[in-house]
Amino acid sequence: MELRQLRYFVAIVDHGSLSRAARVLHIVQPALTQQIQQLEEELGTSLLHRSAQGMQATDAGKIFYEHALAILKQVADAKSAVNQTTDKPSGTVALGIPQSASGALAFPLLSAVRAAFPDIVFQLTEELTGNLTEQLASGRLNLAVLFDDGQLGKFTTKPLVEEEMMFITRADSQFACKRKSITLAKALQVPLILPSIQHGVRPRIEQVVRDQGLRIEHVIDITSIAILKSAILADMGATILPMSPLLPEIERGEMRATPISDVNLSRTVVLCSSKNIPLTNAAMAVEKLVLDLSRDLSLGGKWLGTTSLV
Structure with a gap:
């Protein structure tokens, strides 16, 4: 396996075409095809397949693509480390x-x-x-x-930094807290709009809730912060988050952030x-x-x- 073969393969996936990749790499298409065939023979699996959208990575190719990117980056970093001051x-x-x-x-x-x-x-x-x-x-x-x-x-x-999490609603929400702070138990009574479990903030919230012997009963899982913002502004519920991802809306007065008073709910x-x-x-x-x-x-x-x- 050669580094140039990794570069060739990445270029084909990125450009979705053998001909476009060949032009970018400044080699003729038959030579490019031959190098990919040699790479597939060495790995014992197909890395690419032709579809209506062009050349696309197979399932094995998608895995190999991630490794190829990492290897090429480390090689570039090594060269840079030797030459820079x-x-x-x-x-x-x-x-x-x-x-x-x-x-x-x-x-x-x-x-x-x-x-x-x-x-x-x-x-x-x-x-x-x-x-x-x-x-x-x-x-x-x-x-x-x-x-x-x-x-x-x-x-x-x-x-x-240590970043405090707050109970955040639309400013005029039916779920907004009327006091200067709210307890965690009270916050959990509201339908919560929370980032999905893949977000680092969600496991922290779940852990604190479990430690308090409580449960999240009503939750809407949303991966996108942009969609989460829209759901809050539509008053579908509240969220528990740091202020930073919602800061523009809070500063414009569209959302209201209320401290949670009885637990240390923060993230490092x-x-x-x-x-x-x-x-x-x-x-x-x-x-x-x-x-x-x-x-x-x-x-x-x-x-x-x-x-x-x-």
Whole structure:
């Protein structure tokens, strides 16, 4: 198996066509086809099939595609690490962030990296927490913002903030609390609109509810934060979340956030990297920037509901 075969295969999947991939790779199509056939013979399985939509990965091909991306990224990182200097880091840095934290951190981070490190190609991806964990473990990501649920032992972790979760409704909701705070038991009597279990925030909520000897009786599972917002604004129920993903609506007065008074319902936001794959100078520079930025956002009151841990 050769690296060029991995590049060829990834290009075909990305472009959905042998002819387009051949043009991008600057090789003739028969040579490309031959290399893929050799790769499939070595692996003992078909990686691609032709459909009405073009060339697509088989089930085995989809698995191999993820591994190929991770391998190619690690090779690129290794080359970059050899050539770059600490005073002017360069290369590609891929960082993943969960949907429920991107509202507070994503745009400030993009702006900060661009200003501080113009030679770094910064790739910021927003994903479900479970997807981020897999991509970080495989090497497709250099860094990931995750939530410490006690299951991050395979990663190097650096705490960023402790983020309080609130009971959040539409401002004029029938479910809104009339007092300045609400108990967890009272909050659970309302139909709850919560992120699905793949989100890092959901297991934390479930754990606290169990620890209090309570149950979530009425819940609407929604994967998308955008759809969750729409459901709250339609007054289908309330949610229990940090303020950051709903901050624009809260600041505009469209939603109301009420503290939960009788339990410590919060999540620890951490920056993670692989214990097995060393960080490049560029990735280390971005890592330090994330730590500094999260501290400044928290202490400056721009990441509401958080306590800095940096």
